[in-house]
Amino acid sequence: MKLAMGRILWIAAGLIALAIIPVALTSYQLGLLTKMLIFALFAMSLNLIMGYAGLPSLGHAAYFGVGSYTVGLLAVKVIDNFWLDFGAGLVAATITAALFGFLALRAQGAYLLMITLALAQVVWGIAFGWRELTGGDDGLPGVPRPAAGLPLSLADGVSFYYFTLLFTLLGTVIMWLVIRSPFGAALIGIRESERRMEVLGYNTWLYKYVAFVISGVLAGLSGNLFVYYNGFVSPAYLSVIFSASALIMVILGGAGTLLGPALGAALIVYLENAISAETERWLTVLGLIYVVVTLFAPNGLIGVFRGRFWTRATWGRAA
């Protein structure tokens, strides 16, 4: 697909806006924006399997949390070295996704949801129960921003924002390339009709597995970023609630669109922040959002937008 001029302009405008916006924000707002970027990457990673390959997961927090805990534990208890800790976080998330994908991908649909949920609960159980290592329910505090091994300090909010932006963009570009490739087209084919793809000669299991692992690695990447951002990680970031939040971000923004889930993530982060200040009923609100979106905008916000400005959705189309 040749990129239309209009689209290039939109992308350029978006990048410039993301690059200069720190000037205009308070440090609190910038922190919130950084969190939006991290969760956007997390939601987009889930979308790769859920929106494109048709593989829903209720256990995506597992890779996020494994990344977070690995980086956090290494930084707190072993060595504060960015390359070592960050790399180990990615490796741990990759191994977890490779193992869980192997176990889960024999199932489909609701059964896949159940298996991914069960597997993630195992990781949650370890983090919750192994108090000596993880701090259990109290979580793991005191994770420092990476200092050693990097040319510049990430201690201040602005430099950490750019650090996060860099990795989120990197993850987005990787997913964009994957989706546009013949591999990505095959994932969409599997979502639409796995049986048809099988008899056309595709090893559908392998495609799903590779997508599952890529998705897990990128979720792990977002978890890595988050533990540096937050300085703290607890079993809440391995919980089914967190997995479900990611699912809602994807659905709210628009499953099967590259940037829809990022939009959904930004909105959820914003709403959680705003509503939690007023009431403790955030989860109730989140549930209501889910119901309303499923009923009235099943294609998500991007779907609403497209329905209004274009005559029909063009997703899944590459030419």
Add this chain to the structure above:
Amino acid sequence: MGARGVRALAVERLSHDFGGLRALDQVTLEVAVGERLVILGPNGAGKTTLFNLLTGIYQPTEGRIHLFDRDVTRLAPHRRAGLGLGRTFQITTLFPRLTVLDSVLLAVQGCDRARFALMRPRTAFRHLYERAEKLLGEWGLTERRAAQTRELSYGEQRQLELLLALAAEPRVLLLDEPTAGLSPAETVSVAGMIRRFPRDVTILLIEHDMDVALELAERVTVFHYGRVVAAGTPDEIKRDPKVAEIYLGVDEG
């Protein structure tokens, strides 16, 4: 049998049980390269079960399947497709939300090395598009290339299903009731399409429409309760009293 030499497909004593029900019972079958074999039989005779065994969707309870003299009995469906086995389904099995062009591209890509490319855009593989456009042109679907599959008429969907099977460059093609549910006019056009398929493609065709079946067939095999009860040329089958019995419901007593 096998008059033209090489066997494209050979099935030996193939059986399949669903729980206690024997859907296919000791079926033996040979099809020569380029032959057009029609499989007849009432509902529940085991015809679709045979296709599901041949494509590897089911594993047989016993028996062996050879594709071009290679034992494929335990091979995964995509591996059999890679060896040149294509099929269509009785219940239309397409990509509802993809365009016609995208669907054909997937079919073309399935037998191309480009299918594993992960980082290069699909548009970089010009030959896939050229082949897809050529196929659409040859089979008269060019005008519908940008339509979503679910927007096509049922007849067009059946045509697309045949086109996808053909786009994967099969050497053996299993067609499961391609004219089921079509109007007489659509049936004629689909039958014409099958007649135009390359001569070296071996075709096994399940068909209920007798006119279509006997017109396309070089040889006919009749299934009943999971067994082969008759086999021969279309003329022989028309005269076979057992076949008349099955189809006309003559009392067996």
